[in-house]
């Protein structure tokens with residue numbers, strides 16, 4: 001059963017990225033002792049991408065068998081596959097030095113792949129099937145959004161597991177997102193949150209706000225919910241949480 005969120009405080013955004021990369025490598029190696037292919041949902045965002053770059057550089061020398069890691073995405077911008085805005089493109093470029101098994105890499109469909117937005121979300125739902133993530137990584141926007149679930153927006157209270165998102169408050173307007181239903185089936189959820197512009201949202205997410213107003217507040221892993229956070233983003237947290 002999940003305990004409350006665990007706050008892991010770091011000095012700077014770079015420290016969070018380094019810590020995320022190191023934690024991911026060590027947890028994956030640990031999981032691989034008992035699990036043939038750990039299932040990981042990746043996030044987009046600047047800090048996560050830095051962590052992927054670190055893993056791309058150092059990951060080969062870790063104990064992880066990268067051919068036995070399945071990669072999924074928590075959300076995606078519905079743009080062309082070669083668009084630099086794609087979360088998957090950014091992550092896979094960074095991770096390209098690793099010997100991943102491409103059959104275990106599951107990017108969300110891109111615009112121009114032959115599917116409309118709704119069909120693309122349905123196709124990803126079917127591909128996901130009954131997979132539950134061992135680790136789900138999440139960023140958080142300054143407005144408290146997670147994946148592409150935005151506050152007070154239809155995405156924050158949509159039904160289903162994988163949803164099409166239109167009129168996203170953050171560009172690009174069309175996206176695909178997992179819902180909290182799927183995210184919260186993950187054994188472990190790891191937030192990576194940095195910067196002073198996230199401080200107010202972090203405080204709200206960790207002090208009982210509603211998930212429609214602050215989607216990050218509705219996230220809870222089955223076993224663990226970690227917040228890898230820098231001092232700037234943690235500046236408004238109640239002292240008892242740190």
Ligand SMILES: O=C1O[C@H](COP(=O)(O)O)[C@@H](O)[C@H](O)[C@H]1O
Nearest residue numbers: 043044045046047139140141147
């Ligand atoms: O649009 C998105 O933004 C969030 C947060 O990004 P960050 O750069 O502020 O960390 C990210 O979690 C999400 O995957 C992405 O699509």
